[in-house]
Amino acid sequence: MDIRRRNNVTLTGPEGGEGDGPVVVLAHGFGCDQNMWRLILPALARHHRVVLFDYVGSGASDLSAWSEQRYSSLEGYAQDVVEVCDELGLEQAVFVGHSVSAMVGVLAAQSAPERIGSLVMVAPSPRYIDDEGYRGGFSEQDIEELMASLDANYLGWSAAMAPVIMGNPDRPELGQELTNSFCATDPDIARVFAGATFLSDSRESLKSVNLPTLVLECTQDVIAPREVGAYVHAAIPTSRLVTLDATGHCPQLSAPEATVQAILAFLQEAR
Amino acid sequence: MCRTAEEPEPDADRGTDAAFSALxxxxxxxxxxxxxxxxxxxxxxxxxxxxxxxxxxxxxxxxxxxxxxxxxxxxxxxxxxxxxxxxxxxxxxxxxxxxxxxxxxxxxxxxxxxxxxxxxxxxxxxxxxxxxxxxxxxASDRRAYEAQLLRRRQEAEQARAEAERQRERAEDALRQAESDRARLTEALAALQQSLVPTSLPAVPDLESAVYYHTASPDRLGGDFYDLFPLDEDRWAFFLGDVCGKGPAAASLTSLTRYTLRAAALHDPEPATTLATLNTVLHEQYTAAGDPRYCTAVFGTIEPGHDRQHRTVRLASGGHPPALVLRADGRAEFLATPGGLLVGILPDAPFTTAQTTLAPGDTLLLYTDGLTEARTGPTRTSLFGDDALHAFATDHAPAGPQEVITALTGLLKSFGDGLDDDTALLALGVPATRATTAPTTPPATNPTNPAR
Amino acid sequence: MSPLNTSCHDTAAGPVLRVTGDLDYEHAPALRRRVEELILVPGQCLVIDLSGLDFCDSSGITALLAALRHAQAKGADLALAAVPANILRIFSVVGLDRVFTLQA
Structure with a gap:
């Protein structure tokens, strides 16, 4: 199987020995695709070899490789990560995972320790649904509402969710070539990914993490509130917590400079 | 229509101005x-x-x-x-x-x-x-409409999936039924072969031919026949009809056939052989409260005073009389009156008869499917003994194959009047030694019972 | 083919069962059931009136034989009355004319 094509793998940054840092793998979360990293990519790729990819079922991945069984749990997504790392022969890479991908990175590092040397968790949450003694912020019913939103936007409005992103003269960094698949997925696949994401519980896995880890949280994040960031930080003794002055769940979009500075500082330190 | 600036309509102009100023x-x-x-x-x-x-x-x-x-x-x-x-x-x-x-x-x-x-x-x-x-x-109204659409789509999808499942189940069932039917057909064919021989053995200096028709769709007939050697010169033959139809009749046929074969080897005297069969059937069925019986003609054929002539000895238990088509053009019943159905009484009388077959003579055994066939425009009258005798007289002299072919044509002419099983067995001495043809192998015979 | 009908009336000598229609594979079991329902006492004679019988095959003969056994088991006799000529011919072929008591 052609893993590079299956996961729409993109490599950028200095080649061979030119880079002065470890390879950085950027993994998108539920909702959109690798274009999520577009705003911080240039700064990262200046010094690091950067790997971008789409999980099977998202973005420009090969949808024919998708199966409900594999992608109903985070292990399936972690398998994607390990297979991409294997394909590229990565060792001790820095895995940057956004949202649910932070937990996918934990699972991938457990199954292939030689591939991943450190973790950057952007707005992570090990569990979205409230539990006894734990506040994730959501109930199962809330997740059902999200599913309904996915359906509602699929029917008649899928065109809006699959916009052709036009060249924006004010934001040249967006470029003209953005695909129209950003954030647009088959609703059945999105539903499975949503279930895998929001019904997951990775709290046990967190305890075993002993890699240098950077936890990035936002001051105002509906999906991953600050108490969840504190929980993740507390669960991983080798982690550092940085709170970005940013709102929303996507600091790499809403506060790209602060986000990339925090990541670069961590890379510098970890070297 | 285009309004010209030169000639505004005064009244309309005032109205437009008022609208504009309000705006x-x-x-x-x-x-x-x-x-x-x-x-x-x-x-x-x-x-x-x-x-x-x-x-x-x-x-x-x-x-x-x-x-x-x-x-x-x-x-x-x-x-x-x-x-x-x-x-x-x-x-x-x-x-x-x-x-x-x-x-x-x-x-x-x-x-x-x-x-x-x-x-x-x-x-x-x-x-x-x-x-x-x-x-x-x-978007309340719109969303309600969309929700309805979505629900309809889900319902349609479910209905389609359900229909697909039903179709798959039906196909499975059909495949199963077809496979069951194929196996049943195979089993019935195997069973049928145990009831009647697939082909008649070739008997030296004797010609034989057979016709076998089963009325039931499962091909398990109630009629039976056989032809087998007793020793170097003597052969035994039988033909009969068990009561009932289907699997119950088949089990009775099977018992009858193998009892007759075994009994004949022990003592080939025709009346004795039928008596043995009578005892077996009576004990097996009638005495046990389940009256079942058969009619049968059992006989032996052996060289007569010279190799040109054959002596036939037979016994009948409740069976229609055999018919002999003579070389000189006559036809005669070989009467066996008073022989009782085999199996209904512990001691039953069986009537014996004897005749000699000269070259060109043919012995015909038949079941009542032939004589009881319904004929006539309303299918109410029976073909009967007299008609059969007349038919045989018309065709005599005729060798076994010729007789069977003629009777097969007659049976076909009955159409749906032939509603019972029918078996015909003909044995004959070839007319002259010079024209003796080897016994026609039934496998290539249009009256092959396996058809 | 006509369906089989039976009707029964009692006489001093015993029940008389009148049979009309076809006594074939399809209908013979009905006659067997009908006979088994009859109450017979020793010394009686069950008469089966066959004057209305159109057709009788081996299944019909089996039913008549079963009736004979049933009557004998009860200590009664059985007689067949008004056997149609065509059926009488069959009876004589199969030897049943000497097994059954036949009445005109």
């Missing part, structure tokens, strides 16, 4: 506040900076509770928030604008308000994003 009195502020859609401006962090009266009215919220105090996501249901954060916000950041997204808002009283939202980012002169302008349309 001009309407301030932009009023237009914003009272627009037929909701307006909302937020800072880049989502804080609501401005909202129009229409939206506040829909939501049932006071301006001072909203502006500067709430974020856009605070207006959304939890599911809406999740969707906003994972889809809406990233898209808007990337594109700068976004239209027609379906979200749900939460009103002050806790009700849900389905809306369609379009947003555009306003950028500063340096390209930096300043604020987000959002319009909100009430």
């Amino acid at each position: 001009l009195e309407d301030s932009a502020e009023d237009l914003y506040e009272q627009a037929p859609c909701g307006y909302l401006s937020t800072l880049m962090d989502g804080t609501i900076a401005k909202a129009n009266a229409t939206l506040l009215g829909w939501l049932g919220l006071e301006r001072q509770a909203v502006v500067g105090r709430m974020r856009f996501t605070d207006l959304l249901t939890v599911g809406g928030k999740l969707y906003h954060e994972t889809h809406f916000a990233p898209l808007l950041r990337m594109q700068g604008e976004l239209g027609g997204i379906a979200l749900e808002m939460r009103t002050g009283s806790g009700d849900r308000l389905p809306v369609l939202v379009s947003s555009v980012v306003k950028y500063g002169s340096g390209g930096e994003p300043l604020l987000i302008r959002t319009t909100v349309f009430d």
Whole structure:
């Protein structure tokens, strides 16, 4: 199987020995695709070899490789990560995972320790649904509402969710070539990914993490509130917590400079 | 039609002016506040900076509770928030604008308000994003319609899936039925071969031919026949008809055939052989309260005073008399009156008869399917003994194959009047030694019982 | 083919069962059941009136033989009355004319 094509793998940054840092793998979360990293990519790729990819079922991945069984749990997504790392022969890479991908990175590092040397968790949450003694912020019913939103936007409005992103003269960094698949997925696949994401519980896995880890949280994040960031930080003794002055769940979009500075500082330190 | 500037119509002009002035009195502020859609401006962090009266009215919220105090996501249901954060916000950041997204808002009283939202980012002169302008349309009716559509689509999908499952089940059942039927056909064919021989053995200096017809669709007939050697010169033959049809008849036929074969080897005297069969059947069935019986002719054929002639000795138990077609053109019944059905009484009388077959003579055994066939335009009268005798007289002299072929044609002419099983067995001495043909192998014979 | 009908009336000598229609594979079991329902006491004679019988095959003969056994088991006799000529011919072929008591 052609893993590079299956996961729409993109490599950028200095080649061979030119880079002065470890390879950085950027993994998108539920909702959109690798274009999520577009705003911080240039700064990262200046010094690091950067790997971008789409999980099977998202973005420009090969949808024919998708199966409900594999992608109903985070292990399936972690398998994607390990297979991409294997394909590229990565060792001790820095895995940057956004949202649910932070937990996918934990699972991938457990199954292939030689591939991943450190973790950057952007707005992570090990569990979205409230539990006894734990506040994730959501109930199962809330997740059902999200599913309904996915359906509602699929029917008649899928065109809006699959916009052709036009060249924006004010934001040249967006470029003209953005695909129209950003954030647009088959609703059945999105539903499975949503279930895998929001019904997951990775709290046990967190305890075993002993890699240098950077936890990035936002001051105002509906999906991953600050108490969840504190929980993740507390669960991983080798982690550092940085709170970005940013709102929303996507600091790499809403506060790209602060986000990339925090990541670069961590890379510098970890070297 | 184009209006010309030179010649305005005075009255119409006055009316238009009045309309325009009313419009001009309407301030932009009023237009914003009272627009037929909701307006909302937020800072880049989502804080609501401005909202129009229409939206506040829909939501049932006071301006001072909203502006500067709430974020856009605070207006959304939890599911809406999740969707906003994972889809809406990233898209808007990337594109700068976004239209027609379906979200749900939460009103002050806790009700849900389905809306369609379009947003555009306003950028500063340096390209930096300043604020987000959002319009909100009430989509209650539309969403209800969409929900209905969605439900219908799901129902249709379920119905289609169910139909598909049903079709697969039906196909499975059909495949199973076909496979069962194939196996049953195979089993019945094997069973049938144990009831009647698939082909008659070749008997030296004797010609034989057979016809076998089963009326039942499972091909398990109640008629039976056989031809087998007793020793070097002597052969035994039998033909009969068991009561009943189907599997019950088949088991009786099987018992009858193998009893006769075994009994004949022990003592080939025809009446003795039938008596043995009678004892076996009576003990097996009638004495046990389940009367079953058969009619049968059992006989032996052996060389007569010279090899040209054959002596036939036979016994009948309740069976129609055998018929002999003589070489000189006569036909005669070989009467065996008074022979009783085999198996109904512990001691039954069987009547014997004897004849000699000269070259060109043919002995015909038949079951009552032939004589009981319904004939005539209304299918009410029976073919009967007399008609059979006349038919035989017409055809005599005739060798076994010729007789069977003629009778097969006769049976076909009965059409649906032939509603019973029918078996015909003919044995004959070839007319002259010079023209003796080897016994026609039934496998290539149109009257092959396996057909 | 006509369906089989039976009707029964009692006489001093015993029940008389009148049979009309076809006594074939399809209908013979009905006659067997009908006979088994009859109450017979020793010394009686069950008469089966076959004057209305159109057709009788081996199944019909089996039913008549079963009736004979049933009557004998009860200590009663059985007689067949008004056997149609065509059926009488069959009876003589199969030897049943000497097994059954036949009445005109």
